[in-house]
Amino acid sequence: MSCERIFQPELNNKPVIVLSNNDGCAIARSNEAKSLGIKMGQPLFQLTDIIKRYDVQVRSTNFALYGDMSNRMMSIIAELTPKIEIYSIDECFVDVAGIPDLGAWAMTLKQTIYQWTGLPVSIGIARTKVLSKLANKLAKSCSGVYLIEAKEEQNILTVTPIDDLWGVGKKLSLGLKSVGIYTASQIVNASDTLIRDHFSVVLSRLQAELRGQSVLALDDHVEARKQIICSRSFGNTITEKDQLQQVILQFVSLATEKLRRQYSEARCLQVTINTNAHSKIAKQCHRSAIVTLPTHTANTAVVAKYANQLLAQLFKPGYQYQRAGIMLMDIALSQCHQYDLMEASSNDHMDEVKDRINRRFGRDKIQSARLMIDNQQWKMRQDRLSKKFTTSWQDILTVT
Amino acid sequence: MDNISEIHALPELPSKQPLPFYLNPVQAGFPSPAEDYVDATLDLNDYLIDRPSATYFVRVSGDSMINAGINSGDILIVDRSKTVHHGAIVVAQVDNDFTVKRLQYKNGRVILCPENDAFKPIVISEDQLVTMGVVTGVVRRF
Numbered sequence: 001m002s003c004e005r006i007f008q009p010e011l012n013n014k015p016v017i018v019l020s021n022n023d024g025c026a027i028a029r030s031n032e033a034k035s036l037g038i039k040m041g042q043p044l045f046q047l048t049d050i051i052k053r054y055d056v057q058v059r060s061t062n063f064a065l066y067g068d069m070s071n072r073m074m075s076i077i078a079e080l081t082p083k084i085e086i087y088s089i090d091e092c093f094v095d096v097a098g099i100p101d102l103g104a105w106a107m108t109l110k111q112t113i114y115q116w117t118g119l120p121v122s123i124g125i126a127r128t129k130v131l132s133k134l135a136n137k138l139a140k141s142c143s144g145v146y147l148i149e150a151k152e153e154q155n156i157l158t159v160t161p162i163d164d165l166w167g168v169g170k171k172l173s174l175g176l177k178s179v180g181i182y183t184a185s186q187i188v189n190a191s192d193t194l195i196r197d198h199f200s201v202v203l204s205r206l207q208a209e210l211r212g213q214s215v216l217a218l219d220d221h222v223e224a225r226k227q228i229i230c231s232r233s234f235g236n237t238i239t240e241k242d243q244l245q246q247v248i249l250q251f252v253s254l255a256t257e258k259l260r261r262q263y264s265e266a267r268c269l270q271v272t273i274n275t276n277a278h279s280k281i282a283k284q285c286h287r288s289a290i291v292t293l294p295t296h297t298a299n300t301a302v303v304a305k306y307a308n309q310l311l312a313q314l315f316k317p318g319y320q321y322q323r324a325g326i327m328l329m330d331i332a333l334s335q336c337h338q339y340d341l342m343e344a345s346s347n348d349h350m351d352e353v354k355d356r357i358n359r360r361f362g363r364d365k366i367q368s369a370r371l372m373i374d375n376q377q378w379k380m381r382q383d384r385l386s387k388k389f390t391t392s393w394q395d396i397l398t399v400t
Numbered sequence: 401m402d403n404i405s406e407i408h409a410l411p412e413l414p415s416k417q418p419l420p421f422y423l424n425p426v427q428a429g430f431p432s433p434a435e436d437y438v439d440a441t442l443d444l445n446d447y448l449i450d451r452p453s454a455t456y457f458v459r460v461s462g463d464s465m466i467n468a469g470i471n472s473g474d475i476l477i478v479d480r481s482k483t484v485h486h487g488a489i490v491v492a493q494v495d496n497d498f499t500v501k502r503l504q505y506k507n508g509r510v511i512l513c514p515e516n517d518a519f520k521p522i523v524i525s526e527d528q529l530v531t532m533g534v535v536t537g538v539v540r541r542f
Binding site: 009010012064071072075076078112115116117118201393396397398399400 | 425451452453454456457458459460461462475476479480491492496497498499500530532
């Protein structure tokens with residue numbers, strides 16, 4: 001949202017929404033849009049009336065612009081701080097140990113980022129990662145900086161519902177409520193036996209973090225993903241198997257990279273292909289198949305091989321495919337599984353090199369040759385894309 | 401996620417995959433005597449940009465700054481990290497448009513001065529002033 005407004009001041013004070021991949025639903029809303037009652041994740045087709053009536057400005061997700069602005073923000077933070085972990089496109093953790101006046105320091109950082117990029121950020125500071133995420137939430141509703149002092153922690157946790165905590169998803173939340181735990185301070189005070197008997201190591205780490213014991217280092221996350229899903233609708237339907245194969249391979253490449261990034265491996269692969277369920281004219285086809293891999297693996301080539309086989313079985317000619325996806329399941333950390341003696345020891349090293357190059361020089365700089373063939377057909381729909389103000393000479397701002 | 405409509409057993413896969421194998425030829429011979437004296441090539445970015453993370457490019461349209469050496473079609477280098485000051489050439493936001501002008505403070509007012517007699521200065525109050533940054537250079541190709 002802020003990225004859009006920096007270069008398009010005509011969006012200021014107007015309701016603005018940014019759409020998800022393929023222009024499906026609203027994934028970011030300006031305050032003006034929120035007060036019109038537009039919900040997070042609301043599909044675009046439900047919003048046609050509101051958009052017309054209140055002149056809501058609509059933009060497609062502009063990956064080039066957000067990516068570049070994110071990069072700027074992260075490099076400013078990295079310039080001014082010793083240790084940084086980039087957590088997502090708009091979030092990072094910073095180790096601030098040893099900085100004397102943290103409140104003033106954070107205020108300066110916030111102002112610097114705003115002056116150099118135009119991006120308003122909020123900064124939360126506390127003894128642990130989980131607490132700092134909470135501080136960040138509090139920062140959003142005050143000046144943009146919130147420092148939770150150790151002595152203040154207990155009071156804050158008493159009024160914090162568990163759903164506001166980092167790492168508490170739907171499932172964990174239900175589990176906690178079923179044993180009568182509703183607030184963060186109840187987690188703090190829960191007995192070891194209760195946690196051990198009913199929950200996993202995830203919760204005991206969360207408890208430690210809430211107690212002010214830092215157990216999550218930079219680059220350590222509360223929870224490794226249990227499933228990894230890559231799934232997308234295409235702008236135009238696909239009828240050819242070759243094209244579908246490219247899409248699936250791209251997903252495999254993305255998903256296995258995610259897997260390796262969280263140091264884990266998967267044993268189970270699902271491939272899904274769908275026609276457009278909303279079309280009344282076209283023939284319908286929804287097919288999906290699962291395979292158990294010979295061993296746990298995060299190897300792109302191995303997973304791709306099986307994905308290809310599944311696709312070969314699933315694919316039926318004569319349909320207009322609109323969506324495809326893969327899901328990796330049965331995920332375990334890399335060390336704790338058995339190798340299959342018979343399975344070829346594969347080129348893990350090559351994947352690692354590929355990941356490192358891509359992380360350094362940008363996504364998809366190196367990819368398997370199969371993926372580089374023309375992929376215009378299944379490009380996302382992005383009808384309301386703003387310009388690439390910072391990454392394309394054709395698109396830079398004009399001044400008079 | 402969609403319902404799983406079919407589950408298949410897969411036929412066995414070959415356990416070995418042939419991979420191409422290349423070796424770099426090893427270079428032998430005398431090292432170049434110039435090797436120790438090679439300087440890095442000149443990079444215009446080094447010359448033009450002080451702070452990459454705060455630097456943006458914009459394109460000029462119009463002749464209002466022609467006497468300052470800024471022509472229509474030129475690319476300006478704008479540094480957001482520099483403090484805006486009296487006499488600086490800035491990119492300012494006026495009524496949802498961006499304009500490049502020389503900034504002057506006079507009697508508590510802000511004057512955005514064109515460098516071309518055919519154009520009129522824009523006078524605003526100090527709290528109306530929104531700048532994108534200070535212009536630190538201009539790039540032109542012939």
